[in-house]
Amino acid sequence: YAYSQPSRAAAERAAIDQCETALAKSRPGSARGSCAVRPAFDRSCGALAVGNFGEWGIATASSESAAKQDAVKQCNSHLPTEPCRVTVGVCSLN
DSSP: OOOSOSSHHHHHHHHHHHHHHHHHHHSTTOOTTOOOOOOOOSSSEEEEEEOTTSOEEEEEESSHHHHHHHHHHHHHTTOTTSOOEEEEEEEOOO
């Protein structure tokens, strides 16, 4: 994820770079290009929730709390045995 970047293109590039760096560390030899930007938001809020087994959920909403709640709900729908947790929740400044 990335936020507080000067442009959408810069935010997307920063998010892809962060993802590919993390992927290379966790799975050496993994192919570049495996990462993709999912939600992009402007003048709203976004959140990412992850679980213990690789499941994840993302959401955008008008408030940070709503985005977090929706991301956790989406994540939990993939594997309901363990609750997912929010790793990031942020709102755009304007």
